[in-house]
Amino acid sequence: MRPTFLLALGPALLLGLSACAPRTTGPQPTVQTSTPVNAVSFYPSQAGLAWSYLPEGEPTASVPYVLRTLGPNIYAGQTVQALQLTGRGADQTWYRTFSAAGVQLLGLRKPGVNVRLDPPWLEYPAEGAWKLGLTWQGQSNITISGDDGRVQAQGTLNYSYTVQEQRQQDTPAGKFEVWVVTRQVSDTVGGLFPATQQLWFTPYVGEIRTPEGLVLVGRNFKGGRQ
Numbered sequence: 001m002r003p004t005f006l007l008a009l010g011p012a013l014l015l016g017l018s019a020c021a022p023r024t025t026g027p028q029p030t031v032q033t034s035t036p037v038n039a040v041s042f043y044p045s046q047a048g049l050a051w052s053y054l055p056e057g058e059p060t061a062s063v064p065y066v067l068r069t070l071g072p073n074i075y076a077g078q079t080v081q082a083l084q085l086t087g088r089g090a091d092q093t094w095y096r097t098f099s100a101a102g103v104q105l106l107g108l109r110k111p112g113v114n115v116r117l118d119p120p121w122l123e124y125p126a127e128g129a130w131k132l133g134l135t136w137q138g139q140s141n142i143t144i145s146g147d148d149g150r151v152q153a154q155g156t157l158n159y160s161y162t163v164q165e166q167r168q169q170d171t172p173a174g175k176f177e178v179w180v181v182t183r184q185v186s187d188t189v190g191g192l193f194p195a196t197q198q199l200w201f202t203p204y205v206g207e208i209r210t211p212e213g214l215v216l217v218g219r220n221f222k223g224g225r226q
Contacts, residue, residue, distance in 0.1 A: 040221055042127045044206045045081045045098040047071035049221055051206060052173075053214035060172045063088060064217055076106050076116060101126050113152075115192065116143045121159060124201070130179060134163040142189055155188035169200060169208060172217040176202045183211055 040046060048071075052064040065087040073082040075095040084093045094108045097120070104120035117140040125136050137160035144153040162182045169178045178200035185193045193211070200208040208216045 040204050041098065042100075042203045043098045043103050043124060044204065044221075045069055045083075045096070050219065051216060052218035053210065054172070054217050056209070056213045056215050060217055065090060065214060076118075078106065080106055096123070100128075102129075112147055114145050114147070116145070117141070117157065118143070121157070125161075127203075130163065130203075132163055132165065134161075136161050142187060142192070144189065153189045157185065157187040157189075157192070159183065159185045164198075171208055171215055173208075173219065176200075176205060176208050178202050178208050 040049070047069050049069045051067045053067065054060065054062050054064050065085055067083060067085045070082040070084055070093075073080055073095065075082075078097070080095040080097055082093055082095055084091070092108060092110050095106045097104045097106065102122055103124040105117060105123050106120045107114065107116040109115070119138075119140055121140050122136060122138050125134065137158070139159075140157045142153075142155050142157050143151060145151050160183075164180045164182055166177065166179050169176050179202070181199050181201060182196065183199060184196050186195065187193070197211040197213070198209065199211045202208050205219070206216075
């Protein structure tokens with residue numbers, strides 16, 4: 001049986017909240033940036049950016065999840081960018097570094113639970129590496145602890161990615177040229193992440209479909225190259 005603190009991290013719980021979430025009469029706007037963003041990076045990470053997502057197949061009138069960039073933070077002794085997902089009772093923050101060499105995930109937090117990855121998980125490759133058939137993979141050590149710092153579980157995580165195709169994709173947020181990527185993950189601490197998922201990524205916009213099956217329905221920026 002999977003420990004309860006792992007269940008709190010699972011996408012099934014995150015997305016399962018939608019069944020009891022209240023409905024609205026129309027699409028909900030994202031929070032606007034306090035400072036206009038004139039140039040968004042290839043992997044968007046500027047503070048104040050926001051994206052709205054819905055589980056795939058849900059009506060656009062549903063209450064969205066909102067992902068926001070919070071700006072620089074210190075995590076595991078490094079300067080990182082914090083991104084927080086809220087909505088429908090969800091509250092999860094990812095700690096990442098962004099550079100031309102790619103996007104690395106150092107850890108994530110939910111209330112009462114901290115998941116640290118060492119070495120960091122390479123979520124996206126170098127900007128110039130994208131091409132059909134591209135693959136990358138790696139392994140990270142996982143340490144799960146509570147707010148008191150007490151270690152609750154340790155193990156390893158293995159991941160691999162394959163770029164399957166590039167195509168035009170219609171979404172509630174518009175039409176995007178997306179890279180379609182298949183992600184496979186396994187770990188020794190009870191299955192923190194979906195074993196196999198597909199994501200869609202568009203440079204200068206971000207994830208059009210997340211690995212958890214959330215589809216973009218709105219954003220508060222236009223980005224760079226469209």
